């Protein structure tokens with residue numbers, strides 16, 4: 001699935017459709033990749049204002065060296081960017097600049113900018129190619145691949161399409177400036193992928209905790225690579241989430257998206273996912289008889305990283321969990337929930353919405369009481 005490239009970078013995928021490269025300094029490949037995957041008459045860079053400017057300079061220089069004209073705009077980073085207003089703003093700007101259909105849109109930033117800019121690429125002139133240069137750990141290890149683009153509308157990711165980037169350049173060098181909380185937030189999705197994949201990856205994470213805490217580039221490159229390998233193997237089986245397999249990647253997200261909405265999108269996505277993994281894990285012990293020690297193993301790893309593992313005390317579970325009625329895994333009056341039978345054995349469980357609400361609310365209370 002992946003091979004080592006030069007300078008410590010890994011090529012996760014290098015087909016005629018998609019190039020996914022992970023490693024320190026990978027940002028310098030963007031110009032060469034644009035030439036290889038083009039031809040593109042124009043490049044439009046949509047940059048996250050919170051991402052490092054110095055490395056953005058390297059990206060723009062690489063595009064200039066490739067001799068491709070570039071248009072540049074900036075968005076505020078963070079969840080507040082994931083709105084239709086931002087989408088209309090970008091569509092209008094691109095139209096005003098006469099951006100042609102053979103343009104490449106480059107999203108440079110966190111997952112929120114990537115989701116939003118990816119949706120703009122998917123819909124401008126019925127779709128142009130795009131590339132993503134993820135600059136947070138969460139975006140590198142998860143958001144950059146799989147092709148899910150979306151903005152929020154009343155609930156999480158309600159407006160979006162599947163539109164995979166042609167080029168993904170995950171340059172570990174960007175992580176040096178990432179605030180601690182954002183870095184830790186990204187580890188939640190890597191733990192999710194490990195819980196899905198199996199104990200070997202969880203053991204690797206625990207065994208390399210020091211390198212992760214110190215943000216060792218080699219450790220980080222491997223952690224991102226392993227995370228993407230897990231995600232891409234599932235996406236390759238069910239890209240549009242029609243067959244069901246891909247719902248497995250939504251582990252922890254039924255509760256997570258409800259928490260993000262209830263907190264007005266102020267709770268970091270990874271923090272919400274960590275809490276969701278614990279609450280939905282407890283629900284799995286109740287619904288499937290999943291081993292309590294497996295869920296405790298995941299909970300204690302999340303907690304040792306510095307992630308929250310109990311719902312915020314100020315939220316009412318039933319009120320918060322009402323949001324699952326607008327979850328995209330809902331089918332009629334039922335919801336399909338990914339759950340762990342045990343570590344490494346995720347299954348999809350269909351249950352009535354009311355049953356799911358009662359089950360998750362009870363699991364929420366147990367997580368809250370054990371998390372104190």
Ligand SMILES: NC(=O)c1ccc[n+]([C@@H]2O[C@H](COP(=O)([O-])OP(=O)(O)OC[C@H]3O[C@@H](n4cnc5c(N)ncnc54)[C@H](O)[C@@H]3O)[C@@H](O)[C@H]2O)c1
Nearest residue numbers: 050051077078079110111112135136138143148174177178
């Ligand atoms: N499409 C997918 O498959 C997928 C997968 C996982 C998550 N997501 C989405 O991704 C979003 C979360 O992404 P995120 O965790 O990257 O958060 P984010 O995009 O909100 O970024 C967090 C903050 O970090 C700043 N930032 C970005 N890069 C930085 C850097 N190198 N140094 C310092 N600051 C930097 C941003 O400006 C922002 O303020 C959520 O909306 C989630 O739904 C999508």
Ligand SMILES: O=C(O)C(=O)C[C@@H](O)[C@H](O)[C@H](O)COP(=O)(O)O
Nearest residue numbers: 142146148156157246249250253328
């Ligand atoms: O790629 C997927 O599929 C995922 O579920 C990855 C999630 O980590 C990510 O947060 C995704 O955006 C959630 O998808 P959604 O379909 O629940 O909006």
Ligand SMILES: [Zn+2]
Nearest residue numbers: 189253269273
């Ligand atoms: Zn997620």
